[in-house]
Amino acid sequence: MKLFGKSAKIFTGIILVLVSVFPSYWLLAMSVRPMDEMRGRISLIPSSLTLEHFRNLFTEKDFSRALANSLQVSLISLAFSLVFGVCAAYVLTRQRFRFRAKKPFNFWILIVRILPPVAFTIPLYTMFNRLGLLSTKIPALLSCILINIPFIVWFMVSFFQRLPEDIEKSARIDGASEWQLFTRIVLPLAAPGIAAVTMLSFLYAWNEYTYSIIFVQSPKNYTIPLTLATLNSEDSLTNFGLVAAGGIMSVLPVLAFVVFAQNYLIAGLSGGAVKE
Amino acid sequence: MMKADKRFAVFMVLPALAVMLIMTVYPMASTIYYSFTDFRLLRRNISFTGLKNYASLLSNEYFLASVWNTVKFSLLAVTFEVVLGFLTALYVNSLKSLRLQKVLRTVILLPYLLPTVTAALSWRMMLSPNYGIVNQFLAPMGLPVHNWFRDIHTAFAMLVVIDVWQNMPFVFLMVYAALQSIPQEQYKAARIDGAGTIAQVWYITLPNLRTALMLCTLLRTIDTFRIFDKVNLLTGGGPAGSTTTITQYIYNSGIKSLKFGMGSACAIIMTGLVLVLSALYVRDIMNQRSI
Known part of the structure; x- marks a missing residue:
């Protein structure tokens, strides 16, 4: 054509x-541009390079704490969402498991993917407030789980539906328990799907802003997006270098996924239909 | 089902079910309940006020303006994203070298993969009135320069531009994947019948992409409708409320000011709008997915 x-x-x-x-x-x-090259006319390519912004980010703005918070929130929420989500999706797709909550649960998962976050934030805020959690990282962590469980269930349901149930039935007849079946046969077959959702869920948690800005109140718990947002609000040239350096730090995980596992990442993006 | 299997099934589904009940079903029900009350966070007693919140919202010009801003934003951003994403996919798919296609796919996806906050800040830096590269380029050419995010004539448009820039790649990716599953015989047959390029796009490509394009339009509509992060970071809803979307409105005058009853009523109105927009999709997809 x-x-x-x-x-x-x-x-x-x-x-x-x-x-x-x-x-x-x-x-x-x-x-990587020195401060004096940011004033006046800016050249497209910096004529000398410096790491001072990265250094300042860590020494003055305590960026290592933000980095640690982001890693903690993303990885812990990822572990929970992955285990809960994959297990639930598997049972949902298998004809041999029948229970009444199945259809409504699947329907609700779709609805949660569609509804805006504000549908849940106010009661969650009062709940976290009553439990005294607003000064901790737990609300940020739980928000990421709330975002990622529906995503993982939705994605993995369509993945598991493509794996025929017959293999499992014959393995059952040969005497394998459901648990053995799941861990030894199903999970290895589902590995490509799990790899895709792992990367995307990690990124969703890593990038999360809407819930965090409402639920995370003390600066010591700020994740990278929140830290960047506070640097952004102090509008001065000194912050340009810091914001840029922090921005580069925030991109590193994506970059790693693109370099090392691009195909899984893209499969996740186009297969996860209802987007985060 | 054997007893042991039943236990297995329950054990597998229960954690996710519990999280969803506590974190979504209960909050959703509470939001509905709060929306009929005068609940404020720092006040003790809550009293039931019926439809009062809804009535005052529907006569509140700021709220109505935020609804209109959101609708306008969605319409503009989604239109550009779908049209440009579609054209980009056609373009990449028409390249002969498969390697070039793959490299371009990655490059085009880049904006979509950036964290929204990072993307927004990068644009803010480029558009800075004093130190920004954009004004520095436009000024010598005699083109108008603005304080892009503070100027009432440009702030809204800039948000649309940034959203289109960031999310067009999603449409591109979905359409590109769909393009590759169109059987080449259809084009061959059309060429034998003497169909030109435009005719081929119109009679073969578009009908084959119908599902993908509709899905993209819907998903992008749902996503743009809840826009908050870019707005909150770049304009905070200003200047003069010209970029206040519904979520930003709820954030400013429901959550930050602790008027939780009123905020909940806004959230319910927004939820209603989103559900109406996506009702047909939900029906179709639930019919497709037999569980």
Whole structure:
């Protein structure tokens, strides 16, 4: 199909690449640019490089704490969401398990994916407040679980539905228990799907902002997005380098996934239909 | 089902079920309940006020403006995202080298993969009125420069631009995947019948992409409707309320001011709108997924 002429094709390609890459490039360029090169006319390419913004980020803004908070919240919420979500999705898809809550549960999972976060935030806030949790990281952690369980269940249900139940039935006849069946046969077959949801769930938790800004109250519990947002509100040139350096730090996990596991990441993005 | 199997099934589904009950079913029910009360966080007694919150919201011009802003934002952003995503997918799919296709796919996805906060801050840096690269480029060319996020004529448009920039790749990815599953024989047959490029797109590509395009439109609508992070970071709803979306409105005048009853009523109205928008999709998908 000939839709674009040759020179139009090249031109479109260049524009697409520029538009996609430039804001990220600019973040990187600002993060390594010395302060005096940010004033006046800014060159597209910094003429000398510095790591001072990264250094300041860690020494003055205590970024290592934000990094630790983000890792803690993302990894712990990921572990819970993954175990709970994958187990639930498996039972939901198997005809041999029948119970009354099955259909309503599956329906509610879809509804939660669709509803805006504000449908839940106010009562959750009062609940966390009553339990005295607002000064801890637990609300942030629970919010990530709340976001990721529906995502994982939804994604894994369509994944498990593609694995035929017959294999499991014959293994059952051969005397394997349900638990053995699940851990030894089903989970290894589901590994590609699990890899995809693991990466995406981690990213959703890593990037989470809406719930955190409402539930996380003390700066010592701030995750990376919240820390970046506070740097952003102090509007001065000194912060440009810090924001840029922090922004680069926030991108590292995505970068690692793109470099090492791009195919799983993309499978997760396009298979997870209802997006976060 | 044997007894042991029943125990297994319950054991597997119970943790997720419990989390959903505590974190979503109970909150949803409470939001509905609060919306009929004058609940404020720091006040002891809650009294039932019936539809009063709803009545005062529906006559509150700021709230109505936030609904209109949200609808406008969704319409504009989704239209551009779907159209540009579709065209980009056609473009990438038309390239001969598969390797180039794969590299471009990754590059195009980049904005979508960035954390929203990071993406927003990068744009803020580029658009800064004093030190931004954008104004520095526009000024010498005699083009108008603005304080982009503080100027009432540009703030809203900038939010749309940034959202389109960040989420167009999602549509691209979905359409690109769908494009590759169109059987090539259809094009071959059309060419034999003498169909030109435009005719091929119209009669073969578009009908085949119908499902993917509808799904993208819906998913992007749901997502843009709840927009909050970009707004809160870049404009805080200003200038003069011109970028206040529903979620930002609830955040400012329901949550931060601790008027939880009123905030809940807003949330319920928003929930209702979202459910109406997605009702057909929910019905279709529940019919498809036999569980």
